[in-house]
Amino acid sequence: MSILKTLALSAVGLTFMTGAAFAADCKPSQWGADDEIGSANLVTPERTLAATKLIKQGKSVPLGIVIDSSTPAFPPRGLSLQVVQPNQQGGGRLFAYNGSYNDDLVQLWLGIGSQLDGLGHLGQDGMYYNCNDEKDFAALTGLKKMGTHNVPPLVGRGVVLNMAKHFGMESLPAGKFFTAADIQAASKAQGVEIREGDIVLFYTGWTDAKLESDPVAWASGEPGTSEDAAEWLASKNVMAVGADTWGVDVVPPEKEGRPFYGHVILLKEHGIYILETMNTGPLVRDGVTEFMFVLGQPRIRGTVQMIINPVALY
Amino acid sequence: MSILKTLALSAVGLTFMTGAAFAADCKPSQWGADDEIGSANLVTPERTLAATKLIKQGKSVPLGIVIDSSTPAFPPRGLSLQVVQPNQQGGGRLFAYNGSYNDDLVQLWLGIGSQLDGLGHLGQDGMYYNCNDEKDFAALTGLKKMGTHNVPPLVGRGVVLNMAKHFGMESLPAGKFFTAADIQAASKAQGVEIREGDIVLFYTGWTDAKLESDPVAWASGEPGTSEDAAEWLASKNVMAVGADTWGVDVVPPEKEGRPFYGHVILLKEHGIYILETMNTGPLVRDGVTEFMFVLGQPRIRGTVQMIINPVALY
């Protein structure tokens, strides 16, 4: 098939008219001009060994939620699953031993439920992380750069900050944002230092409170980070920022006309990964504030995002 | 939508004529008659803590391979990915800050590349793990029992046995099988004891040798376990069995008419997970024989299998 495609495209002389990169505003990555993986460079043997020490009880908790066709998602995302039984029509069996099997296929948007946002997800004026122009890397059949398949396992120290507790609430409402000062205050009060290379997760109570009881409300807004919170987290050189919300950034946004600008700050400006709909409730209820975080995301070449289920070990 | 579905089905009086379970041959699980997760019950704080001790160098290696639309797979499995830019036709920008973003969707069979076989994948005569009849749990829209979304993170001691080395070869050819005796001999020679709760992975060299150079050959056969190897591994009460091949069992099969019978032994008879196309080559080349294994598979409700990328930590 790839031979066919090459032939057909060359036959029509398909040379694309890509404009010059809009490079004015471009800040090269601290990891070098060719870097595609950003803060995943912070995975080091030292940090991994240190994180190992956080496993004290031997517990392992999945941070991914269960999704299905009714899970609300940012439009027009959705999913549909089919379980089939090839070659078994009418109760037919396979092989000499009367075998039977189920197989499955999905039609799936990769930004549903618990997800990793890759560095090619959000940009500004068509420019993405490390001076990459969408015209150069964003092919319909898969990103040519910064595909999430290239991200090495994100392994390190995970911390969870209870922002609901910080505000003295069970769960934060949509539109409630927390700033750098809030994070620092919560960090101090809850005894959780934020360090370089950390995977920083927030607990807002939003998903626990709303996903099941009012899925429309859940997907229509969320508490989350302010812009200066994203900037401050980036200044700490963390590996990833996540929350128990579908978008991490506060919605409706802190500043009119600037929704999801924290994505631009983290992904584009700093190459820091975003982890959405992280199920941090069980950690909070178990009194955990730091843990070993291990994420191995499935590797489909050229994906922008990926459905994930990181493991918290403590 | 679910309301609609319920109404429509009740209107036609859709009561299914399911036969009595073919229970003659049914062996209840050691984990109880209601158990759906089999050997995942072997994940315990003790084993997790013990596995932590195997992380000595601080290295983390992804065991999942990268897949794309050209990755060969068991027919009729395939995948297709599209990266799109919603609301940005003609270079349109979003929000006050001229935002841009990529989103992605896939049409995907879940049994491609590196994959977890759930306990609802293979059965015999329509009966699956723990006396489950396909008529009761295998719904088109998702398994009602034994969906891989329910499997807790598989965490434990991983071991890798180099079966190519055992036979004095760089890589084993298709149809070459290894028996319980072979495994025991390799285990002894390579100093790798197999214990209860282990994730046992085999290196055959098959994927390193063939996936890129001859994908048709790669998918048309494979070296792998004999039936008695599967029985012996089950007798050791391991948590999972995997290999650097697309099906773990040898193909063409050891015994005519009995391909993939190791799947029946492991999945159906013993509730032991199968891990396919595990990229064990890097471990072998790094001289690793035991490591901490951490798998958090994405959780789509009712899936039979799941594309995965477990992490080996050592």
Add this chain to the structure above:
Amino acid sequence: MSILKTLALSAVGLTFMTGAAFAADCKPSQWGADDEIGSANLVTPERTLAATKLIKQGKSVPLGIVIDSSTPAFPPRGLSLQVVQPNQQGGGRLFAYNGSYNDDLVQLWLGIGSQLDGLGHLGQDGMYYNCNDEKDFAALTGLKKMGTHNVPPLVGRGVVLNMAKHFGMESLPAGKFFTAADIQAASKAQGVEIREGDIVLFYTGWTDAKLESDPVAWASGEPGTSEDAAEWLASKNVMAVGADTWGVDVVPPEKEGRPFYGHVILLKEHGIYILETMNTGPLVRDGVTEFMFVLGQPRIRGTVQMIINPVALY
């Protein structure tokens, strides 16, 4: 790809254990034991020429409704459409003339909205039209026999009977069925003789009354034919039977436990096509009772059903 598939399947010795056909109850087709197209054999030059005479005003009316992702359908059917602009990220243009283009893909169940039911759609005890056993023809990747791609254009005399008018109603309610006697009475009162080879369409008012105003109700039931109505239509040797409902047969069914049995009578027993969600309202409102019917359905190999838009010419 097909080479790969053949190799892989032959490597595992994939010979399926198909049982002997349950042939007891099997009535061979009037069109011969090898026939796959049933009543499409009734398309003849004579009937086509005769139908031509029904075009008097020069009008052409589409009988297909417009469907989209919100169109209710028999579970779990659904559809999702994406319009994309390949190679035009960021407003990029193609070729020397700054070309731009839209392309589109769908994930689609073929039994949504206006649809042709092929002869492989419904059976009894696994047996379908002309003594075909599902084990022999119903492959996962496409029907091996009776795929709708093989149906020649259905062309002939179309008639529309207003069953709402027959009962003195604007539209019939769900569960309201009409019998052979009702059809004969309406036929006589409305001056519409039903002849061999006809495409017989019913107007019940159901879709006009409910599809937009109450889509959940629309899909949860419907007025339609009784079993003896299907038998009588078959006895007239018609080419197809359709209605302005999603299933033609009455729902809830006339007889408990026998929903859609008219499908078995028409498709399986007689090889007569079923046309669902035919937009007959415009014909009725225009005072039309007979017309030339022309259906050219898209031809995807092995499809059970097909989304259609037949044309009524009068």
Add this chain to the structure above:
Amino acid sequence: MSILKTLALSAVGLTFMTGAAFAADCKPSQWGADDEIGSANLVTPERTLAATKLIKQGKSVPLGIVIDSSTPAFPPRGLSLQVVQPNQQGGGRLFAYNGSYNDDLVQLWLGIGSQLDGLGHLGQDGMYYNCNDEKDFAALTGLKKMGTHNVPPLVGRGVVLNMAKHFGMESLPAGKFFTAADIQAASKAQGVEIREGDIVLFYTGWTDAKLESDPVAWASGEPGTSEDAAEWLASKNVMAVGADTWGVDVVPPEKEGRPFYGHVILLKEHGIYILETMNTGPLVRDGVTEFMFVLGQPRIRGTVQMIINPVALY
């Protein structure tokens, strides 16, 4: 779901920054500034009645080819079909009468095989038919204007010109183009006048010669119209232009850097539909030069293209 989508989008204040239309070069349609259907306005009772007279033998021929997963298509287009048996796992039966059924779903690009190109398919500099800017109508979830679901049945006089015969060949090779002068000469020699409102189809022999024997070659080039041929056909005010090739325009193109420019001329400049991969071979072999053309394309809201099977009646 649509409620959810509206809420979510309004919550983030999703107001898109669409640029001013690039209207410099824009020629309003002869059918009015609001027109979305272009040459479909040429369907009139008079022309339909006149076309009826072309049905003399009572024959009906499908102009659509059969497509499947191996049909070559313009990259990255493809299709995958699954036939499933819901609620019948293990040979389960439905209802009191032991019913069985097959259902089917596809993942399908709409520009495969025999297809209708809608007026929103090709443009120049982001501008399409009737001064429509892609930023205004080209939504990811479906075109907001010019979707093919809005095209009324294309009914009229079809003509087929044998361009292979014109050049004294069995079939034309890839890259061989025919000009306005060629069409006029063939028209005269073959006694086929081209009139306003006609559906003009070309026979080049390309699909008969190559689709089965060399599918890679088939999709890698094609004979077809020159730019002046498209201009001349537009000057005749035809309803549609089609051919037995996958793109109607010659490939490699007549003029370097200008592939598919005939699409721009017909679709954008004149609102004339394009019909691709029309199976005109049977017409030519049956000695037919004019016929009644009837196309009822399935109606999915917002589609750019549609898989079709027009019927030639003569």
